[in-house]
Amino acid sequence: MSEADTESRARRDEIWIEKYRPETLDDIVGQETITERLKSYVARNDLPHLMFSGQAGIGKTTSAQAIARELYGEDWQEHFLELNASDQRGIDVVRDRIKNFARSSFGGSNYRIIFLDEADSLTSDAQSALRRTMEEFSNNVRFILSCNYSSQIIDPIQSRCAVFRFSPLSDDAVEEQVRIIAENEDIEVTDDGVDALVYAASGDMRKAINGLQAAAVTGEVVDEDAVYAITSTARPEEIKEMVTEALEGDFLAAKATLDELLTDEGIAGGDVIDQLHRSVWEFDLDDRAAVKLLDRIGEADYRITEGANERIQLEALLASLALDD
């Protein structure tokens, strides 16, 4: 094995989502409106408390770290404390660490940053306590709260933060990043492989990059088949087939297709629902059928979230499509 080969092997052991995590706000893709505003805070060295909300893998943690890098340079980690609000040891541990970090700050005109991940996992009592902590230490620290759902954060905290809603990344943004990484890692990816990664990721850059790395492990060309197998995602055609069968009144065929997805391919029922939801408008349904399908998706999604059996809910959805006209 040549030296170059050994080196590229070694590189493949790294986790790509970390290796390719953008270091500056300028390098973050697809969130330009947000990063422009964040850059102006940095330029003025005047950071309010911030709240980042949005789905997983779209740049919230990355943006917080980039702000710290730009404000503090090389030794940014000394001025940046990353905590997870859902810390198993409890909110008291989180609060103690916040207090210790805030107290040890230098005061004066300068401040440090506390990045609190999964802030929406805090109970409203814990959030009230957090709000007092934010006030108590606002001379020394700025908080960046990160959450998936901003509606889970109490108003008094939201009103103390500049709120930024991160969007799911566009397919183009995901595709571009996937191609850059593949080229850099010397991975051969087919066009349908890229499309499949983008589809499976559904706006989540972490998922796309992890999918690429997992599919590339075999050393073979990364194509559609490799991607769908590794990401437990149904092919859009399979979803379409299942819905069409149900709408044509052939419940048994639809159920067989569903079984294939859930049992043979090991796809989670909740993911099938998500994929259904994303594809409704790509099925060529007439408006009435599309609306009915959406209505049933909403119902099944809610019930599954509330703990209902996924398979039963999906079968019931197909049954209701198959039943009437």
Ligand SMILES: Nc1ncnc2c1ncn2[C@@H]1O[C@H](COP(=O)(O)OP(=O)(O)OP(=O)(O)O)[C@@H](O)[C@H]1O
């Ligand atoms: N906008 C982006 N531009 C470039 N790369 C990105 C972007 N968003 C995410 N990534 C890639 O995905 C990885 C995970 O992103 P990040 O940690 O910022 O997600 P997050 O939004 O904080 O998600 P979570 O809600 O799960 O914490 C990054 O290390 C980076 O490789």
Ligand SMILES: [Mg+2]
């Ligand atoms: Mg994060």
